[in-house]
Amino acid sequence: MAPDAPPLDLLRRALPDLPPRLHEVGQFLVGHEFDAATRSMRGLAAAAGANPATFTRLAQALGYAGWDDLRDALIEARRPDPATPFSDRVRRDRADVVQDQPGIAAAMLAADAVGLDRLDATAVETAAVALHSAERAWIAGFRSCRSVAELLHYQLRLFRPDTVRLVGGSGPEDLDLGAFRQGDAVVVTGFAPYSRASVMTAQAARAARCTLIALADTPAAPMAEGADHFLRFDAAAGPGFFPSLTGAIALVQALASAAFALGGQQALTRLRETEARLAAHSQYVSGPKGIQS
Amino acid sequence: MAPDAPPLDLLRRALPDLPPRLHEVGQFLVGHEFDAATRSMRGLAAAAGANPATFTRLAQALGYAGWDDLRDALIEARRPDPATPFSDRVRRDRADVVQDQPGIAAAMLAADAVGLDRLDATAVETAAVALHSAERAWIAGFRSCRSVAELLHYQLRLFRPDTVRLVGGSGPEDLDLGAFRQGDAVVVTGFAPYSRASVMTAQAARAARCTLIALADTPAAPMAEGADHFLRFDAAAGPGFFPSLTGAIALVQALASAAFALGGQQALTRLRETEARLAAHSQYVSGPKGIQS
DNA sequence: GGTGCCATGATTCATATGTATCACATGCCG
DNA sequence: CGGCATGTGATACATATGAATCATGGCACC
Secondary structure: OOOOOOHHHHHHHHHHHOOHHHHHHHHHHHHOHHHHHHOOHHHHHHHHOOOHHHHHHHHHHOOOOOHHHHHHHHHHHHOOOOOOOOOOOOHHHHHHHHHHOOOHHHHHHHHHHHHHOOOOHHHHHHHHHHHHHOOOEEEEEOHHHHHHHHHHHHHHHHHOOOOEEEOOOOOOOOOOHHHOOOOOEEEEEEOOOOEHHHHHHHHHHHHOOOEEEEEEOOOOOHHHOOOOEEEEOOOOOOOOOOOOOHHHHHHHHHHHHHHHHHHHHHHHHHHHHHHHHHHHOOOEEOOOOOOOO | OOOOOOHHHHHHHHHHHOOHHHHHHHHHHHHOHHHHHHOOHHHHHHHHOOOHHHHHHHHHHOOOOOHHHHHHHHHHHHOOOOOOOHHHHHHHOOHHHHOOOOOHHHHHHHHHHHHHOOOOHHHHHHHHHHHHHOOOEEEEEOHHHHHHHHHHHHHHHHHOOOOEEEOOOOOOOOOOHHHOOOOOEEEEEEOOOEEHHHHHHHHHHHHOOOEEEEEEOOOOOHHHOOOOEEEEOOOOOOOOOOOOOHHHHHHHHHHHHHHHHHHHHHHHHHHHHHHHHHHHOOOEOOOOOOOOO
16 A cells, blocks of 8 residues: 655656645645655644645555555655765765666766866866956857857856857857957867867967867867866766766856856846846746745 | 754753663664654654653753654754755845855855765666657756756767757747657756746646656756656755756766667667768867767 | 536544653662 | 652543545536
8 A cells, every 4th residue: 555666756746637736735745845754744734724634635646545654655765874874975985886886877977976076166266257357258169068158158148148159159150250359258168079160169269369268178179279268177087978068067157156256246236137037028937835946 | 941952962961961761762862863853752662662751751851841842853953954046045145245255166166066966876777768768859958957958969869860859949939849749758957946938848748648857956846747757956056146057967968878878789870870970071170089079 | 407526625533642640669868 | 767859660631633524516427
């Protein structure tokens, strides 16, 4: 009578097919897992503004004998692992852990965590200063690095809407390279083997005497050559066939945050304006009831 | 009647002066904090081999009104801090606080590394199986999550060129939602506040009986509701103004690698073909064997 | 326009739960 | 030795709790 799957998974999967009241209470449950494991059914019902009996019915709808069964499952699912009571395990241990877990996913995730340790925060800070003082900022990245470029472009635009552009935004052939001017900053991301477009972008940036910020896997990368700022990330980390971009993503996020901090009150104001505009256009839906997360 | 100090500290300090039975039960309590917060007093007494009344007496000896008071304190002390959403963070952290934090880049990078530890490799593996066995795969992500979606889309296309598509590839209004069919898999990434498009995509996927794989910051996220697979990442990690996507990036990379591993020889062959095609078009300028940049 | 079905709220009830109370034991000081 | 205080186990009880049951209302399907 008690399913063995994780109760929250079970609940999440069943949620759409549940009648309105059960659905409502189910949503509350997913968002208040901890209270469900600790408080009483009636207490929960009061907090959720629902009828106590609904919780019993929800538990039974999920295949449990009753609310007590569901709660026991929630408790056991959340019980802390006695072997590793503290979360700050040394990341160096991960390599050993990986050997026990045959999955490639586990190995990649572990390698990513290691790769983030090697990033240079100081270099990010100084690059952020250059980015901040540039008249316009161009963001370039191609093939898999396009995701990195898009993220940086997106975050910068939140508080610098008019002076940031994505290189090649209209397609791979439209490279904007002729528009580079002295005083602009150009951010190029890439790793071996280097795409032709990224190298051309870096060359054009240098030719136009822009401030060139290069994110790459090695200082010997073509786009790093002659770059004013070089931020290194480890793309080859991990056992997967595909290189890892977590390092690059972490770099551009740190870069954007540092640039924002330099932007001061003006940046904050623009960010608020952007947020307000998005909210006005109903781009966002409200999160789960209550907690907002 | 209820002390405000952490209950476990209180208990530990009072422990030596307690009479034998209380001392015994008190020791049990510090070693079974979790059970104390979840199970009933009588249940605890049975587990500890003690008299139920002893727990009431212990609570009162510590200055609490009764066992319920002590347990409530234990519960609150152990309650996980709720993830602070993006906009709240902006509102809370005033400009003057964050303005001139010289180490914001370093702090973000450190937080990212910690966030990667929490990812669930097993869930990624099972999601990869679902993705692998799907006829077609749709990848969705909007606003800042578009970068995540694009990366997954890119990597999957390397070895699955004809059966992967990016939702809304032609613009925000072109959502492809009507094209979902049973047997397809839909991957949606999002975090609070959730973009309308992402929620609509998830709903359409469920309506079409697709396999829904949701990547989000909490199981209570709208797109996680009814999802067949849920992969959690921590978007609020770090001190930055912007949420972090490193966790999501790490997840999709692991997902792509795991799906590739499942694809076996056929996937490998297709990947080689794609590489050869790119090389033939001179997309790359140099570099060792690898995939792309 | 019935008619059955399901969702939902309200009521009721057996049981579990926390605690006050009593009873007994033990040790201490006179 | 006797009173007394304190620690401990057992019992009783008022209350809280979870769930079965009944009653109502809406909705789809003949």
